[in-house]
Amino acid sequence: MILRGARVVDGDGGVFDGPVQFDEGRITATSDVSTTRADEEVVDLDGYTLVPGIVDAHVHFSLSGEASIEDVTDKSDAELLFTEIANARRTLESGVTGVRSMGAHGLDIDLARAIERGDVPGPRTVANCASITITGGHGHHLGQEVDGPEACRRAVREQRKQGAQFIKFMATGGVTTPGTDPGTLAFTHEEIHALVDEAHRHGVHVATHAHGAEGIRAAAEAGVDTVEHGTFLDDAAIEAMLDEDVTLVPTLTAPHRILHNGDRATAETLAQSNEVYEIHRESFRRAVDAGVRIAGGTDAGTPFNHHGSNRVEIQFMARNGMAPVEAITAMTGTAAETIGLDDTGKVAPGYHADLLVIDGDPTTDVADLDEIETVIKGGKVVSGTPLSELGA
Template sequence: MHVLRNGTVVDADGTREADVAVEAGEIIAVGDVGYGDAETDVSGRFVAPGLVDSHVHLMMDGRPDVASAIAESDFEHAYVAAANLRAAVEAGVTTIRDLGAPSTLALDAGTAVAAGKLVGPRVLACGENVTMTGGHGHWFGREADGPDEVRRAAREQLKRGADVVKCMATGGVLTEGAQTGAPELTYEEIEALVDAASAKGVPTAAHAHGREGLLNAVDAGITSIEHGTFMDREAAAAMADAGTYWVPTASALFNIVDNPDAGIPASAMAKAEASAESFVTSFDHTAAEGVTVAMGTDAGTPFNYFGDIPQEMGYMVEHGMTPAEALEAATVNGAELCGLDDVGRVAEGYRADLVVLDSNPAEDADAWTDPEHVFADGVHVV
């Protein structure tokens, strides 16, 4: 039994002085804990749950032009994924959800982490994202047209063991020729995808920037909207009514906009700049309508590095959320979106995903920078 002694526990349930005892990857006690086989004194520090990033791309490395990776082999992508896993967990991220990678790359990464072959966060993955022929992300996705073909594409991912099924409801910033807000998959196609996933009890995610494609996805029963850049109040209200999660991925947009002369393709830069103002208002709409937010970064996109995932907390606070709300979005909300009922809190019976910080993350969004200790599923990583 390893005991974190004399710290202040902080999670979505509040702040309290308590020891935390960990054994066999599980939190077995929170409170006054007796002698442990190993002890770490965390006096004056804060013990928080590890972060859950609900939207990453393990095979991307933050290069300015992500499409240049199309010329690289799956072996090269796997090396990138291994490095990204290590960087993420050392930054205090203990669960990630990969929303698109070639073939079974991300699914295999999850298996490797679970087997102890790689050090990294717990990995949930969609396999290949489902997109229309020539649609956003087509170069690493599963192209499909029409409800029957989309249903088949979704079932292929489920057969591989997908934890979530992801589709492209609209165009995107990083695909040459795609219109960011324009609908791509139709309502009927998205409905077929949701139906296939629901039959297996698997959640769904939709890349959706524009209002029409976003509403198609919500009406079809999608579990989470990724990005939501051009969301208006009506769209936010529809999401709230349906219980649809929003994963903002502010890091993806601002790491493009903030690097104008760094080799990002001109078309992507123009689309990102045109999206920025609308994206900011999305936070206002979701707050007003009570949409549940789960933290996600789209890590791997230009200048959006896995080791910098905690910066998303600052972006969320900068755009109107409190640090406590950002903490909740990045822990319990993300865990619930991913279907995990034993992740995201510092409580008995939960997985021992723990981060020791110098300041209170419920009061300071920058507290996540440079954690002193990280435990991932009970393994003392940092």
């Protein structure tokens, strides 16, 4: 199939005029389509914009925007898996064709495999088992609690045995876990080094939940691959991230959703969100100005942060220091590369034909990303208007 006439955002920082050709789920040519079949379908998308499918580097399929994590702790694994299936489908249909899913009870690995087999609809998914945390630490309700360097190494090995594609640990406390402090380092330096070293020995990347500057700096110096949130960045933390080539996944959506639903949030979650909101945005702006690599992620599933509204993170990034194309790139090509989906997130030959047809121009106004006409995954329309009707 050939899509012609559209403006194309390539997911690598560039914009060009089509056409884009794809066959058997992969992009075969862009800009200059010199080889065509006599029966090849051609769709005229004049006036539309093609962008890569959105890639969200931080989602929680086991959560659905509940006011408190305690609302889901009594669910059985079967109930959680049904929740994950529904949230994965909603996410795909909204235009997100790739995610990194922060697991619960190992269920995300089963979900990722089911999506890959085609048993259930969903985005391409990089999954882990559960977040590793200290005893009583942030996310302990659905996480794996450990204490001591040897227990940290054992947890990594156990998760790899189950099929975890990356490791995530909680370097600091969090906003949504009562009794934990977002600004305080949770693990010891020895424990953090053990987690990162063991994961890298097993060939997988490492993400860390980290709000406080001390936790960010400790994780970066240990060689972590991505910092999630990065709320209280200081100069030393930014320098450590730059020195160690660490990517920031800012999740600006998460505190915004809590503050704008304050009448329904728990008192502690609301108080912590009020404390971090402006600081979080300023830290993001400082990271952008310093040249820290940014990969878009929403923390979807956290309080009032519903699956299917993921693309708003691009708007938040654009409002806080990134140009529109930069923000789109952060949540397409950069996010895909960061989480290990190396053949998606860009409009280029050899990449999966994961595309969004936008009725508007998000290169000048990222709010136009809300005007999605069609979602394509692997060359097939999975949501929205059939391509033949758009080109009619």
